[in-house]
Amino acid sequence: MYKVEVIVKYKKGILNPEAKTINNALRSLGYNSIKNVQSGKYFELTFPADLKKSEVENTTDEVCHKLLSNPVIEDYTYKIEKEQE
């Protein structure tokens, strides 16, 4: 089984109101040791073990581009792990 962890973040310079709100909340709760919080989305994709790693990569790229992120304002990164079932 392949486990693919995808993280989708806003591109630099894109306003992220959720992160702004969290940063403000941390200030008002007194957590001044935290310099900054960024937020994003997390996805975990599961593929069967009989696929090649390159097939997993290609499908992940396609799905990230078409479905899981908005390429105009978001970037994605992923890492693939092969796990024992």
Place this chain on the structure above:
Amino acid sequence: MYKVEVIVKYKKGILNPEAKTINNALRSLGYNSIKNVQSGKYFELTFPADLKKSEVENTTDEVCHKLLSNPVIEDYTYKIEKEQE
């Protein structure tokens, strides 16, 4: 500088309508090689380098519990990395 990556996921058994929708969309787009998709939230916390690792851990735990997750329905995991500035 410490970089802490937090992932917040629904607990097992909690209905996740976003993940359900993504799984349905993948089926209708013909991505049958993907067995399952889980979704969650991602946060990146930045702490100054002069803190002890235990302080970073304690603050992260508190913030995850109070602000970044709903402990009734969500679980969180995090990993701490120390980076050169």
